[in-house]
Amino acid sequence: xxxxxxxxxxxxxxxxxxxxxxxxxxxxxxxxxxxxxxxxxxxxxxxxxxxxxxxxxxxxxxxxxxxxxxxxxxxxxxxxxxxxxxxxxxxxxxxxxxxxxxxxxxxxx
Amino acid sequence: xxxxxxxxxxxxxxxxxxxxxxxxxxxxxxxxxxxxxxxxxxxxxxxxxxxxxxxxxxxxxxxxxxxxxxxxxxxxxxxxxxxxxxxxxxxxxxxxxxxxxxxxxxxxxxxxxxxx
Numbered sequence: 214x215x216x217x218x219x220x221x222x223x224x225x226x227x228x229x230x231x232x233x234x235x236x237x238x239x240x241x242x243x244x245x246x247x248x249x250x251x252x253x254x255x256x257x258x259x260x261x262x263x264x265x266x267x268x269x270x271x272x273x274x275x276x277x278x279x280x281x282x283x284x285x286x287x288x289x290x291x292x293x294x295x296x297x298x299x300x301x302x303x304x305x306x307x308x309x310x311x312x313x314x315x316x317x318x319x320x321x322x
Numbered sequence: 323x324x325x326x327x328x329x330x331x332x333x334x335x336x337x338x339x340x341x342x343x344x345x346x347x348x349x350x351x352x353x354x355x356x357x358x359x360x361x362x363x364x365x366x367x368x369x370x371x372x373x374x375x376x377x378x379x380x381x382x383x384x385x386x387x388x389x390x391x392x393x394x395x396x397x398x399x400x401x402x403x404x405x406x407x408x409x410x411x412x413x414x415x416x417x418x419x420x421x422x423x424x425x426x427x428x429x430x431x432x433x434x435x436x437x438x
Contacts (some may be wrong), residue, residue, distance in 0.1 A: 235418045240384065248365070248366070250427075252423055252424065253423050255356075255358060255364045255365060256358075256365060256366045256369040258363060258364055258365040258366075261363050300429070302429070307332075308333060308432075308434060309331055309431035309432055310415065310429065310431050310432050311431065312428070312429040312431075314426055314428070315426065315427075
């Protein structure tokens with residue numbers, strides 16, 4: 214079957230670095246998405262990886278290893294506003310999204 | 323974990339026809355369902371929020387007469403795109419939540435609509 218796993222909750226300190234991992238099993242693969250969702254708001258697109266490697270975009274970076282079915286989202290210089298849920302979603306061969314349940318990131322001063 | 327399904331996965335239709343998309347929560351009761359529209363590599367755009375047994379609340383700029391939403395039961399919500407036009411072609415995603423705003427929101431796999 215198709216499945217996505219990511220931690221339910223993580224806690225980090227303001228100014229620090231945090232890595233949110235995501236493992237996936239899908240029928241075919243057409244890329245992996247990361248979204249940020251603040252409570253009561255729609256998910257905001259953060260990144261899309263379809264090739265192996267690291268893509269950096271400001272304080273946020275996303276990594277993909279297709280052979281391992283693994284991705285991570287790296288957040289640097291954490292700010293209080295980064296407190297949110299982070300959703301990992303893989304796109305299968307039918308271009309359907311398989312969603313993780315989200316990782317709730319709590320930032321402490 | 324909780325599963326949300328959508329049907330159909332893909333739909334191709336002629337301009338002027340209506341298309342119905344179903345969103346089901348398979349193993350939990352969804353008191354609230356959300357409908358989103360997504361453009362490639364963009365954030366999800368919330369179209370409307372529906373609570374079971376109530377009229378949907380539409381976001382600004384979303385035509386409620388064009389995008390009909392029905393949340394008839396705790397496990398099913400439908401989005402009907404009426405008189406579809408090519409500009410309605412998009413990826414429609416639903417999500418469902420079993421409780422209040424702090425409860426986890428589970429997303430469906432999406433429905434790709436292509437209007438010719």
